[in-house]
Amino acid sequence: MIELDATDRKILDALQQNARLPVTELARKVGLSKTPVAARIKAMEEAGLITGYRAILSPIKLGLSHVTYVEIRLSDTRESALKQFNAGVRQIAEVEECYMIAGGFDYLLKVRSRDMADYRRIMGEKISALPYIHATSSYVAMEAVVEQAAVSV
Known part of the structure; x- marks a missing residue:
């Protein structure tokens, strides 16, 4: 630290x-x-504290107002399976965040899309095609109450 x-x-x-x-x-x-x-x-x-500088785009202005959180359960959680899943999910541009979770499922994804039809396409063509997917559950966000990119220091 x-x-x-x-x-x-x-x-x-x-x-x-x-x-x-x-x-x-x-x-x-x-x-x-x-x-x-x-x-x-x-x-x-x-020291690696500041890792870069970037433009922060407005997803709303870009027509990407639909946010879905996806719980992923894998059929295999050995290290090689996790590495393959991680590599695959990094290739999906619509996945804004992905976390490995300790709990009742293995991963939590934040997926940003134009609308429900666009999300359905992303799920069907990209997320479901990831290796070792056993089951998914989707939760559609109705409103962003707090959404910030900054870290409190």
């Missing part, structure tokens, strides 16, 4: 809000000059 002071936390918070913020503006926000802020950012990048 990386130790962060209050200034590091302010820098990370500001970068999560706007990663395109010029270093001079970021320095003003955190109360330091440009050089130490740039050095702190570089150190956090080198």
Whole structure:
């Protein structure tokens, strides 16, 4: 775990809000000059705390408002089967998140699609074709109450 002071936390918070913020503006926000802020950012990048910068797209504006959570139960949970499933699920662009779960099922997927018909196609053509699928259960989200990409630091 990386130790962060209050200034590091302010820098990370500001970068999560706007990663395109010029270093001079970021320095003003955190109360330091440009050089130490740039050095702190570089150190956090080198330590692997900051793993990249990207544009965050609006799924709603792209017509991808339908969210379904899918429980997956596998027929085989040996390491080789898990590796094959993991490799396969990574190839499905519509799978926004995938977690291995300790509980009554093996994986939980978050699938984003245009509508129910689009989800049905994704399930039938892609998810169901993954190796070692034994059973699935789908849960359609009605409303996103909290949806955030940022991590609290």
